[in-house]
Amino acid sequence: MIRPGNPADLPAIDAFDPFGDSRADEVAAGRLTVFGQAGRVVGFLSVATDALLGHPFVSYLAVAPDARRTGVGSALLADTERRHAGRRLVISTEETNAPMRALLAGRGYTVSGVLHGLNGDGPAEVFYYKDCSRFDLRS
Numbered sequence: 001m002i003r004p005g006n007p008a009d010l011p012a013i014d015a016f017d018p019f020g021d022s023r024a025d026e027v028a029a030g031r032l033t034v035f036g037q038a039g040r041v042v043g044f045l046s047v048a049t050d051a052l053l054g055h056p057f058v059s060y061l062a063v064a065p066d067a068r069r070t071g072v073g074s075a076l077l078a079d080t081e082r083r084h085a086g087r088r089l090v091i092s093t094e095e096t097n098a099p100m101r102a103l104l105a106g107r108g109y110t111v112s113g114v115l116h117g118l119n120g121d122g123p124a125e126v127f128y129y130k131d132c133s134r135f136d137l138r139s
Ligand SMILES: CC(C)(COP(=O)(O)OP(=O)(O)OC[C@H]1O[C@@H](n2cnc3c(N)ncnc32)[C@H](O)[C@@H]1OP(=O)(O)O)[C@@H](O)C(=O)NCCC(=O)NCCS
Pocket: 018, 059, 060, 061, 062, 063, 064, 067, 068, 069, 070, 071, 072, 073, 074, 075, 092, 093, 094, 097, 098, 099, 100, 102, 103, 104, 106
C-alpha cells in the first residue's frame, strides 16, 4: 500500500535509508510517500514540486534490501507519475547505479544530461525526465 509518510514512519525509514541524512523535513512537508507491506515500511520516495526550473523533481527513492526486485520501487514511481500527470517529472541517479538506471529505462524515462562534480570525486549524476501521462498503465 502506498500512502503519505508520517513521523511515526521515520525509524523504519532510517533503518534502510542509504542517503545518510534524515527524511523528517520531507515528511513534515508532505513530500514523502511510503510503501507499506505487512505493516512494515519497505520503500519511500520524496518529490519536490517545482524544484527544477518549474518541474517536479524526485529527490530520493529507496527500497529496503530484502524487498528489492519485487516491484516496490516501480510502484512508488508509478504513483508519483500519476500524481504529476501532465507534468515533466525529473529524476537523477549516479551513472554507476545500474538497478536505478534499469528501472528508469523500463519506465520510459529519457536521459536529459550528465552533471559532473555533484558527488564529490565520485560518479557523475545522470538526469532523466518523463512526460507523465494519465494513461500510463505500467505499475
Ligand atoms: C533502485 C531501487 C530503488 C530499485 O527498487 P526495486 O523495488 O528493487 O525495483 P523494482 O523491483 O521495482 O524493479 C523494477 C525494474 O527495475 C530494474 N531493476 C531493479 N533492480 C535491478 C537490478 N538489481 N538489476 C537490474 N535491473 C534492476 C528491472 O528492470 C526491474 O524489473 P524486473 O524485476 O521485472 O526485471 C533499489 O535498488 C534501491 O533502493 N537502491 C538503493 C537506493 C538507490 O539507489 N536509489 C536510487 C537513487 S535516487
